[in-house]
Amino acid sequence: MYDERSLKAEDFINDDEILDTLRYAGEHASDLTLAQQILEKARLKKGLTHREASLLLACEDEEVNRQIFSLAQEIKKEFYGNRIVMFAPLYLSNYCVNECQYCPYHHRNKHITRKKLTQEEIAREVTALQDMGHKRLAIEAGEDPVNNPIEYILECIRTIYSVKHKNGSIRRVNVNIAATTVENYRKLKEAGIGTYILFQETYNKERYEELHPAGPKHDYAYHTEAMDRAMEGGIDDVGLGVLFGLESYRYEFAGLLMHAEHLEAVHGVGPHTISVPRVKHADDIDPEVFDNSIPDSVFMKIIACIRIAVPYTGMIISTRESASCRKQALAVGISQISGASRTSVGGYYEAEPEEENSEQFDVSDKRTLDEVVNWLMKLGYIPSFCTACYREGRTGDRFMTLLKAGQIQNCCLPNALLTLKEYLLDYASEDTKRIGYEMIEKEIMEVPNEKARETLKKYLAALDEGKRDFRF
Ligand code: SAM
Numbered sequence: 001m002y003d004e005r006s007l008k009a010e011d012f013i014n015d016d017e018i019l020d021t022l023r024y025a026g027e028h029a030s031d032l033t034l035a036q037q038i039l040e041k042a043r044l045k046k047g048l049t050h051r052e053a054s055l056l057l058a059c060e061d062e063e064v065n066r067q068i069f070s071l072a073q074e075i076k077k078e079f080y081g082n083r084i085v086m087f088a089p090l091y092l093s094n095y096c097v098n099e100c101q102y103c104p105y106h107h108r109n110k111h112i113t114r115k116k117l118t119q120e121e122i123a124r125e126v127t128a129l130q131d132m133g134h135k136r137l138a139i140e141a142g143e144d145p146v147n148n149p150i151e152y153i154l155e156c157i158r159t160i161y162s163v164k165h166k167n168g169s170i171r172r173v174n175v176n177i178a179a180t181t182v183e184n185y186r187k188l189k190e191a192g193i194g195t196y197i198l199f200q201e202t203y204n205k206e207r208y209e210e211l212h213p214a215g216p217k218h219d220y221a222y223h224t225e226a227m228d229r230a231m232e233g234g235i236d237d238v239g240l241g242v243l244f245g246l247e248s249y250r251y252e253f254a255g256l257l258m259h260a261e262h263l264e265a266v267h268g269v270g271p272h273t274i275s276v277p278r279v280k281h282a283d284d285i286d287p288e289v290f291d292n293s294i295p296d297s298v299f300m301k302i303i304a305c306i307r308i309a310v311p312y313t314g315m316i317i318s319t320r321e322s323a324s325c326r327k328q329a330l331a332v333g334i335s336q337i338s339g340a341s342r343t344s345v346g347g348y349y350e351a352e353p354e355e356e357n358s359e360q361f362d363v364s365d366k367r368t369l370d371e372v373v374n375w376l377m378k379l380g381y382i383p384s385f386c387t388a389c390y391r392e393g394r395t396g397d398r399f400m401t402l403l404k405a406g407q408i409q410n411c412c413l414p415n416a417l418l419t420l421k422e423y424l425l426d427y428a429s430e431d432t433k434r435i436g437y438e439m440i441e442k443e444i445m446e447v448p449n450e451k452a453r454e455t456l457k458k459y460l461a462a463l464d465e466g467k468r469d470f471r472f
Helices: 015-027 032-042 050-058 062-080 119-132 150-162 182-190 205-211 220-224 226-232 249-267 296-309 323-332 369-378 396-404 409-426 430-444 450-464
Strands: 083-093 136-141 172-176 238-241 273-275 314-317 336-338 382-384
Touching (some): 015 249, 032 050, 050 249, 062 323, 083 369, 119 150, 150 182, 182 226, 226 238, 226 249, 238 249, 249 296, 296 323, 369 382, 369 430, 430 450
Parallel strands (some): 083 336, 083 382, 136 172, 238 273, 273 314, 314 336
C-alpha cells in the first residue's frame, strides 16, 4: 500500500502507485486545461507531486513543453542564480563483489584491471586534482567488505583532507559508496563528509533484482532504504539519482519524485541533490543491451520536469555527457557539473598504460578543467568552487530553509566569486583569467546586501595578497 511516510521501500516506492500514476499521466496527457493548472501550481515554485509532474512529462503539446522549459529556467535562475558548482570524482577502488549488469566493476568481469589506491597513491591523486584547481570531490568505490571496508574509506577521507599542496586543499568530500549500516553512516558523518550520494539505478523492483543478480546490492529494500539509514546516522545531505536507460524513464521519474517526497515527509528535508546519469559504454558493457535508452530531447525534458517538481534540489550532470548536451542541460536546470574527470582508479596522477583498464565508463566530455571553466564563463555562468555551506553548518533543513527563503543568495554569490578568484589566481590560463576578472568585477554589483558587498571587496583584495579560504 502506498504510504510516503512508511520506512519500508515497498510502501514509499509502491509499484501499484507508480503504475497508477503512469496510467493517469497517459490518460490525461492531452488534457491541456489540466496541464495548465499544474503549470500554474508549478509557478508558485513550491514543487509538484509525482502525479502532477508525471502528467507534464507525458504531455506532448508544444506550447506546454515551451512553458515547462521556460519555467525550469526561471526556477533555476531564482534559486541558483547563474552559478555552477564544480567537482571531480575520485575512484578509490574498483574491487567489487556485486554483479551489476551495467557496470564493468561487476565481480565476474575478469578482464578489467582491479586496483585499490594506497594512501600514498591517494595523496598523489589529490595533489594532481588540487593542481587543476579542484576543491570538491566525490569519492567512488565498488562494494567489497574485504578490500574496501568502511575503515579503508574513512582512512581515504582523512588522507584527502590532510593533503595541502601549494594553495590547494580539498574542502568537501562527497561520498558515493554502496548502501551501508546506520553505524557506518555515523562514521562517515564524523569523518566530515558533505553529501552521501547513492543512485537507485532503477526503482522497479523486479528489474532491479534482474540487474543485480548477486551480491549484497541484490537486496532492493536495503538499497532503497539507505537514505533513511544515512539520515538516522546523522547525514542530512543526501543525493538521489537513477541510471537512465535501465527501465522506462517514466517509471524512474515517478519513483525518483516519490523518493524525494518520502524524504521530505519523514525527515523534513528532501534530497540535497539529484543526479541524472545515463548508461554508457564500458568494458564488458554494451549500452545497446539496455533497450530503454533515451534521446537528448527526452533527457532535457526529464531534467526540466525534475527542476520544476523539486525546485530546492541541486542537480548534477557528469562528464558521461558531451559538452553540447551539458550546455543544453545547464540551461534547463543543472547546477553542478564535474570537470576533467577520470573514471579509472589512479587516473589523475598518470594516464593509465594501454595494457591496463580500470575505468568505470567512457567519458564524453574530455576537456581540461580550465577549458570547462572558460567555456562556462563564456556561456554566462559563474563557475563556483564553493564548499562553504556544510563547513558553516548550513546542511539539511538549515540549508533548505535559507534556500526556500531566497536568502542563500547572500552567501552563495560572494562565495562563488571568492572561490572563482582563488581559481584564477592559482590555476587559470591567461585567457580564463581575463574573462574571469571581468566577470567578477561585473558580478560584485549584483551582491544584494551592501555590507556583504563591502566585506566581499575586502576579501577579494586580500586574496591578491596571498590569503585564502574566506567564506560567508
Ligand atoms: N558501488 C557503489 C554503488 O553500488 O552504489 C557506487 C559507486 S559506482 C562507482 C557509481 C555509479 O556509477 C553507479 O551507481 C552507477 O549508477 C554508475 N554506473 C555504473 N556503470 C555505469 C555505466 N556503464 N554507465 C554509466 N554509469 C554507470
